[in-house]
Amino acid sequence: MSDPIAASDPPQGAARSEIEVPGVRPPRRVLMGPGPSDVPDEVLAALSRTTIGHLDPEFLRIMDELQQMLRAVFRTRNELTLAVSGTGSAGMETCVVNLIEPGDRMLVCISGVFGRRMADVARRAGADVRTIERPFGEVFTLEEIERAAREHAPKVVGIVHAETSTGAHQPLQNLADIVHQAGALLLVDCVTSLGGMPVEVDAWGLDAVYSGTQKCLSCPPGLAPVTFSPRAVEVIETRRTPVQSWYLDLTMVRQYWGGERTYHHTAPINMNYALHEALRLVLAEGLESRWRRHTTNHRALRAGLEAMGLRFFVAAEHRLPMLNAVWVPEGCDEAAVRRQLLRDFGIEIGAGLGPVKGKVWRIGLMGASCCPRNVLLLLAALEQCLKRQGLDVESGAATAAAADAYGNTD
Numbered sequence: 001m002s003d004p005i006a007a008s009d010p011p012q013g014a015a016r017s018e019i020e021v022p023g024v025r026p027p028r029r030v031l032m033g034p035g036p037s038d039v040p041d042e043v044l045a046a047l048s049r050t051t052i053g054h055l056d057p058e059f060l061r062i063m064d065e066l067q068q069m070l071r072a073v074f075r076t077r078n079e080l081t082l083a084v085s086g087t088g089s090a091g092m093e094t095c096v097v098n099l100i101e102p103g104d105r106m107l108v109c110i111s112g113v114f115g116r117r118m119a120d121v122a123r124r125a126g127a128d129v130r131t132i133e134r135p136f137g138e139v140f141t142l143e144e145i146e147r148a149a150r151e152h153a154p155k156v157v158g159i160v161h162a163e164t165s166t167g168a169h170q171p172l173q174n175l176a177d178i179v180h181q182a183g184a185l186l187l188v189d190c191v192t193s194l195g196g197m198p199v200e201v202d203a204w205g206l207d208a209v210y211s212g213t214q215k216c217l218s219c220p221p222g223l224a225p226v227t228f229s230p231r232a233v234e235v236i237e238t239r240r241t242p243v244q245s246w247y248l249d250l251t252m253v254r255q256y257w258g259g260e261r262t263y264h265h266t267a268p269i270n271m272n273y274a275l276h277e278a279l280r281l282v283l284a285e286g287l288e289s290r291w292r293r294h295t296t297n298h299r300a301l302r303a304g305l306e307a308m309g310l311r312f313f314v315a316a317e318h319r320l321p322m323l324n325a326v327w328v329p330e331g332c333d334e335a336a337v338r339r340q341l342l343r344d345f346g347i348e349i350g351a352g353l354g355p356v357k358g359k360v361w362r363i364g365l366m367g368a369s370c371c372p373r374n375v376l377l378l379l380a381a382l383e384q385c386l387k388r389q390g391l392d393v394e395s396g397a398a399t400a401a402a403a404d405a406y407g408n409t410d
């Protein structure tokens with residue numbers, strides 16, 4: 001672009017520009033890690049549309065549509081459904097600080113990094129936190145949660161639906177009944193599951209649910225969809241103390257999203273455009289088809305990885321379709337493989353976190369990243385990297401197994 005001012009020499013005696021930096025020119029990648037996932041061009045185009053005011057009637061209309069689409073994606077009729085300004089962790093914090101008052105008891109189920117984070121957030125919010133733990137990669141049984149809920153009599157039970165740090169799927173069916181019988185609310189982390197596998201907020205009786213934009217919704221990071229059941233709203237409305245976080249206080253934020261349109265903080269306008277478009281694409285595809293797409297590609301990826309001799313970290317019955325954690329084979333430099341994938345093939349995958357740091361790779365199949373092209377590309381590229389590491393891998397076995405799984409045997 002020609003800019004006559006920038007192009008001319010600085011006037012005599014004027015300070016020279018302090019720093020000269022090139023423009024932002026990120027390389028094109030294939031995002032197959034734990035998020036962010038590939039963002040469709042339509043979503044990037046929406047993000048770049050002209051910025052208007054946060055009280056402009058046209059923006060308010062966009063927000064109303066966004067809210068309706070969020071309800072559809074969450075499968076809920078919950079009135080209090082909106083997109084918090086901030087990433088998934090801001091959604092986590094919003095759910096915790098609005099339900100918890102200092103001294104309230106919260107039971108957190110921990111089987112990975114994000115369960116741990118939830119307990120940390122709750123402690124900082126002044127909760128009397130009790131935890132039950134499972135080794136990374138495992139999930140809880142209903143009986144375990146029921147026992148703990150009876151024993152601790154918490155106000156809120158928090159659990160992670162899709163543990164992105166391990167690739168384990170925590171079943172949620174029938175859990176709400178148990179939690180409600182113990183007199184508690186059920187708070188669920190659906191950051192990675194939303195848009196990639198069933199999340200049935202109303203049918204499963206979930207009380208407070210948060211998600212993020214950059215996992216299976218395939219939008220850049222920056223907003224956190226949340227939804228609260230009428231039961232949870234009542235708890236918020238009858239608080240004795242103000243919400244510990246001013247910024248995340250839904251008693252104020254909801255006045256902007258719903259009722260009075262009162263200014264609280266400036267909505268991240270363009271992020272809302274992007275999420276609007278991302279949700280439009282999710283619903284145009286159809287939730288069920290989208291879930292099926294995640295399962296189909298996961299099956300093909302699994303067949304390919306196993307044909308290369310890689311083993312999954314999580315037991316078969318608890319695996320997530322969108323996050324595939326596999327053990328790093330003996331004698332393999334795990335960081336070197338990730339570096340080569342990125343440098344030679346432009347593919348990003350994730351490293352292990354917490355106790356499995358350096359021991360597993362986490363291969364994401366989230367949203368727009370979840371397609372046969374990426375599965376076959378990753379398998380072919382990984383084969384090259386493993387050979388470079390001196391592993392004995394049969395040429396073409398992985399892609400052939402994946403193609404078989406797709407039913408494409410010719």
Ligand SMILES: *Cc1c(COP(=O)(O)O)cnc(C)c1O
Pocket residue numbers: 035087088089090092114160162163164165189190191192212215221
């Ligand atoms: C990514 C993730 C988060 C945190 O979201 P950020 O957008 O990184 O703040 C929380 N929980 C789970 C399960 C996640 O996968």
